[in-house]
Amino acid sequence: MRELLKKAFKLLTEWDDLRQTLKRGDPRRIFVGRFSKGNTKIIQTANSAPKRRQNVKRRQRVLVARRERIARAVASGVKLVLLVIVVIVVTADVLSYLRSSPRFAIAHIGVTGNTHETAETIMQSSGAAEGMNIFSIDLTRAAESVEEIPRISRACVKRKLPNEIYIEVSERQPLALILSRQLLYIDGEGKVFAPFEPGDVFNAPIITGKKLERLEIGDVAEAEGVDTALRIVEALGSMGCTDSIRVSEINIDNPSNILMVAEQSGASIILGSGDMKGKLWRLAKVAEEIGRNEHLDIANLERVDLRFEATVPAKFKGS
The missing domain is CATH 3.10.20.310 (membrane protein fhac)
Structure with a gap:
């Protein structure tokens, strides 16, 4: 097949050269002058002056030469066409074999x-x-x-x-659970891809909100606040916050004031909006202080407000 293509390319090149030659015509110009002897006459070409005398054939022979060139060009063209037909036929046979052979x-x-x-x-x-x-x-x-x-x-x-x-x-790997008409797995791209089945073991927050109630498997959760909630879940894991305060729920009903619920005590953790990583870092510090203080217990935590940078108000049950 490769050799056939090489021959086709060669013939195509020759055909183009011949076509250009015929288009330009014979570059030589013949002028009839004085004859010195017999059939000797002056010949001037396009690129040279009439500096020599030589014997030339009659003008009719020039026309014959042109006809011969045309004939050769036509023959080359016919060969090229035949070669292309052969390539097409062979290619069709090969494709037919590939598509029908039991092999x-x-x-x-x-x-x-x-x-x-x-x-x-x-x-x-x-x-x-x-x-x-x-x-x-x-x-x-x-x-x-x-x-x-x-x-x-x-x-x-x-x-x-x-x-x-x-x-x-x-x-897809689940990042969190989302509460629609049932619990569904959601990945980091917001794709809802599978139901949470009885017997599944998966420790991650549940993202809740009224805008999520119609989500189904195969949907992409695009409601405002979902992406922020997913980034919070990622940050909780990377910062180690889940070791001190385990978050069971992230509510996005109000995207500008996101709420979390602590698993140990059911405490409300008010995040608000803004720099979530900074807020979670302060939450981890609060958990560390509670752990060091023998008079405080994380299980009695009722409310933590992380909307302020300078201070973190916290309320405990019975206080």
Whole structure:
């Protein structure tokens, strides 16, 4: 196939050269002058002066030479056309063989990277099935179809000739729970991807709010305050705040005044708005002070207000 393409390119180059030559015409100009002897006459070309005398054939021979060049050009053009036809026919035969040969019927489909989603569901979504021709699968479209599964964040579909398909997936990791008509898992991108099942063990805050009540699996939570709540959950984990005060709920009904609920005592933690990392750092310091003070108990904490930078008002039960 490569040799055929080289020949086609060579013929195409020759045809172009000949076409340019015919378009320009013969660059030589012949002027009839005095004959010194016999058929000898002066010849002047486009690039030289008539400095020599030489024997030339009659003008009719020049026309014949032009006709011969035209004939050669036409012959080269015909050869080129025939070569292109041969390439097309051979290519069609090769494609027909690849798409119909039993050698390329899918005999195995492998799925990797899945923990919760079943391989059967992933294969079904990809559109690939055993017995199908391996070249009939659009790899890009198959990967996009797999990524439509709510739990799958990324998918890659590959061929392994002659008859194997491999699907690599990455599953979404839950960051928090969100309360809609049921408890649902949500990841760091705000994608709601699975229900919280009885028996699941997952220690993370529950994000609540009236705007979340209609969310379903597959939705992206775009309500105001959701992104802030997710960043708070990330900060709680990275700063180690969960070791001192465990947060069970983050309420976003008022995005400008976000509230958290402490798991140990049910205390209300008022965050307000602004620099959430700074507020959580002050909350960790409050928890440390409570732990060092033998007269105070985190279980008796009733309210903490983190809206102020200079001071952190805290109220305990019975005080």
